[in-house]
Amino acid sequence: MLIEDENNLDVEMSDNELNDEQENSRKSELESMFKDIDHLNEPSCIDNILMSLEEIRDEDHLFMELLVERVSREEITWYQPWYQQSNSLTRPLKCSEKQKNAEPFLTDTISKAESDRIKKNWRKFMKKYKVPDQLISLARWKNKGKSRLPNTPEEQAKRFVVAYLSRGLERTLYQVFRHIVTYYGSPNKGPYTPEEEKIMEVCFEYHPNHAVTLLSSVLKREPRGIYKRLQQQLNVKPDIKKMKWTLPLATKFLKLLLKYTDLPLEKLKNRSIEKSVFVKLAEKFEHNYTHLRLFWYQSLHVQLFVEEHIKLNKLRKRAFKKLRDSSYQVWTDIRWKDFVTQFPEGLTHRFLYIVCRRVVCSIPDYLKLPLQDLTEQALQKIRKTRYRKLRLKRLCLNEDGDLVKISSTDW
């Protein structure tokens, strides 16, 4: 019987080191594809890309063969909650009425702690089954040209690994697999570099039909991101002017909002408003509906419904102290909708987020720092700031139905 010793797993590279390494190898890979090539139509360019694709496919293929060999006779012996017993990794779990009352699983974004747990499970798995550290291959391997029945060796192996990685998590196999695919399968994130754009161009020139899947492999990016980028390049951008919100404009906005929702102002507080309403508003304002929606939830809602004069930095101080003492581990763990309930009425989660983020966004690596450190730094920054008395402007409707400012000297 193999004893799994968690304490032996401590020797590992920190995340940052790993990321830097990946980052560097990615850059040199992409650069080598374009070495000495100035003209996009150079066939050697697409050759390089295709070669790189081949390498990736081979790598994944070999890894899967090894995996099948190592786990083909393994059976699941550990306890599995009902929601981990499904056979499908690529479709969300459908629950029957009965199951909805059973032991529940989480549905929000996977937190830092959960992600670490998956990593830990993977290290155990590697050790026990003697496979290389190549989760990326599992993540991007596609069952093509083979039977897709769930009991083929490859599918079984894949399911076994994912089930193993899901141990101890209140998540479905689908959720864990999604997490693996996004975090390990397409590790390249952020804006597209000029090299990447060149590669995209070349691929579309030579292989328009498979360009997206090809690019997703070679660039190690999510296919959806590539689609989106493509659309941006093809589409003539609609000419949206910058918008400057003024009291008259906000008045017009609010009047229309009241009209389209057919509700009195008080009823709009904390209410989620249908998209169609914002789409109608967007037509009137000739602006993106998402922007208008953001304006409502991030600004106007707060200014209308907050019942006291708020000093921004006082609010921040309070928020960061609460965050420091919370159970959240890193910034991205924060569930703003839950968090905002601890604050005065009228504040929205988006407002709170934007106000707090202002402080931390200039702190290097703020998304990864332990929240305790981050909040300490944030509190220090707030203490040092010069504009400590900034208050939130509050607004109300006067008798004519126009928005006016509530003077803060009344308080």
Added chain:
DNA sequence: TAGTCATCACTAGCATCAGT
């Protein structure tokens, strides 16, 4: 220099379609 605004990008869900 803090706040505003626009825009790009990613995450995680849902849906549909064709292929095996």
Added chain:
DNA sequence: ACTGATGCTAGTGATGACTA
């Protein structure tokens, strides 16, 4: 019955130009 490819959405997150 299940897959991959593709599309859409709400919610988050990053960044840079502009402004008060």
